[in-house]
Amino acid sequence: MRLLLVEDDARIAEPTVGALREAGYAVTWAQTGPEGLEAALLGDFPLIVLDVMLPGMDGFEIARELRAGGVEAAVLFLTARGELADRVQGLDLGGDAYLVKPFAVPELLATLRALSRRERGQTAPQVSFGVGRGALDTVARTVAWDGAEVSVTGREYSLLEALALSPERWFTREDLLDRVWGPEFGGEARIVDVYVRYVRRKLAPEAISSERGRGYRVEK
16 A cells, blocks of 8 residues: 655654555655655545644645545554644544654554544554443544543553454453564553553553453453
8 A cells, every 4th residue: 555654753654664665565755744745636645644843734734635635545643742732633634543742553553444444444543442431543542541542652552452353362462562562662661551551540440450371452
């Protein structure tokens, strides 16, 4: 699938382009806002990964121009800004999902797969967990608990998504490290425990179950 990446920081863009191409995407890379807008308007890209902070024209302006010009590509905002107001602004301007830097490659690829499925009408974006108390929107990458949206980081969302897409299955720390942090992660496995605690504090202690010797899971 063809994909346009608009990102001015080469330290982020170059390894990201490599990972995307390895995953099978035909990637075009633009480094400024005007260059990205021109490429998006002239090219036929089903997916656009769009940084917000860009030289010449920011990502929000680009998204506004794309939608005004009739471009219907799925837009994933890529940004260091994780505030709810920024995320809402991006989605209101026609964005489809939001990924906060720094991000793991598996997290980016999972988001793009969700967007691709949605564009092809293959799946509904809502995933329930926690006996109906929790809900994930796999396109907007948002979490709700008891009907109220809860602000989570990208890594916290990815942890919940990995569990919620396979409810009732037990995941070891190693399983979750591979899915959420990626096989190249070289840190301590107990980072998983830390993020489980973060999620429980934000949702509820019972949102994620644990059992010694088996790992973690969520209920349907």
